[in-house]
Amino acid sequence: MNPILSVKGLKKSYGAIQAVRGVSFEVMPGEIFGVIGPNGSGKTTMFNSMLGQITPDEGQIFLNGKEITHLNPQQLSMQGVGRTFQTLQVFGNMTVRDNLIVAAQEHRGTMMQRLFAPSDSGLGGRADELIDLFNIAHVKHKPAGALSYGQQKLVDIAMAFMSEPALVLLDEPCAGVNPRLVSGIARMLKELNQRRQGSFVVIEHNMDFVMDLCHRILVMVEGEVMMVGTPAEVRANKQVLDAYLGS
Numbered sequence: 001m002n003p004i005l006s007v008k009g010l011k012k013s014y015g016a017i018q019a020v021r022g023v024s025f026e027v028m029p030g031e032i033f034g035v036i037g038p039n040g041s042g043k044t045t046m047f048n049s050m051l052g053q054i055t056p057d058e059g060q061i062f063l064n065g066k067e068i069t070h071l072n073p074q075q076l077s078m079q080g081v082g083r084t085f086q087t088l089q090v091f092g093n094m095t096v097r098d099n100l101i102v103a104a105q106e107h108r109g110t111m112m113q114r115l116f117a118p119s120d121s122g123l124g125g126r127a128d129e130l131i132d133l134f135n136i137a138h139v140k141h142k143p144a145g146a147l148s149y150g151q152q153k154l155v156d157i158a159m160a161f162m163s164e165p166a167l168v169l170l171d172e173p174c175a176g177v178n179p180r181l182v183s184g185i186a187r188m189l190k191e192l193n194q195r196r197q198g199s200f201v202v203i204e205h206n207m208d209f210v211m212d213l214c215h216r217i218l219v220m221v222e223g224e225v226m227m228v229g230t231p232a233e234v235r236a237n238k239q240v241l242d243a244y245l246g247s
C-alpha cells in the first residue's frame with residue numbers, strides 16, 4: 001500500500017531558531033496518525049508547512065504520490081486536504097446546518113452552477129449525517145454562536161469533513177473542551193474514520209485522547225522526530241517520558 005501523505009526532510013527556521021530540523025514520516029490510507037511533543041517542539045510549524053500556510057525552507061510533501069509542497073491552502077483543499085484550526089471557524093449568526101453546508105460549497109463548481117443548484121446545494125443529506133454523528137441534531141437550526149464552546153467545537157470539526165476530504169489535519173481538537181466531551185470526540189472521529197476510510201493527522205496535547213484515538217504516533221522533540229510508534233510503543237519508551245518530564 002502506498003502512503004497517502006509523505007513528508008520528506010522538512011526544515012523551517014525562524015532566524016536563528018531551527019523550529020523543524022529535517023522531519024520525515026508517512027501516513028497510510030485509513031490511518032489516524034498523532035503528533036505529540038512538548039511545547040515549542042515544532043508541531044505547529046510542521047503542520048502549517050504541510051497546510052501551505054508557511055513556506056518550508058527545505059523538504060517535500062506528497063499527497064498520494066503527487067507533490068503538494070508549494071500549494072496554498074485553497075489549492076490543498078481542492079486536492080482533498082481538510083483541516084481544523086485551534087480557534088473556532090464557525091459563523092456565529094448562521095445556523096449549525098448552514099455552517100456545514102457553506103463549509104463544502106467552495107467545492108461545488110462554478111458560480112453559475114452554484115446559483116442554479118438546490119438551496120442546500122445538494123449538501124443537506126451529508127450535513128444531516130454529520131450532525132447526527134456529532135450528536136448535535138437538537139441544535140441544528142440554532143445560530144452556531146448560541147451554542148456552548150464544546151458544541152461549537154463539534155460543529156467546527158464536522159465542517160472539516162463536509163467536503164469528504166481524503167486527508168484531514170486536526171489541530172488540537174480537544175483544546176478548551178470539557179473533559180467529558182473529549183472521549184466523545186475520539187469516538188466520533190473513530191466512527192468517521194471507519195465509515196469513510198479517511199486518513200487523519202492529529203496534533204493534540206491531551207495524551208489520553210491521542211493514545212485512545214491514534215493508530216500510530218510521531219513524537220517530536222526540539223524540531224526532530226524522536227520516534228514513530230503505536231500508542232503502546234510510545235508509552236513504553238523511556239526517552240519519551242524523559243522528554244515530557246524534562247519540558
Ligand SMILES: Nc1ncnc2c1ncn2[C@@H]1O[C@H](COP(=O)(O)OP(=O)(O)OP(=O)(O)O)[C@@H](O)[C@H]1O
Pocket residue numbers: 014017018019037038039040041042043044045046
Ligand atoms: N512566527 C514565529 N517566529 C519566530 N519563532 C517562532 C515562530 N513560530 C514558532 N516559533 C518558534 O519555533 C519553535 C517551534 O514552535 P511551534 O509553535 O512550531 O511548536 P509547537 O510544538 O507547536 O508548540 P506548542 O505545543 O506550544 O503549540 C519555538 O521555539 C517557537 O518559539
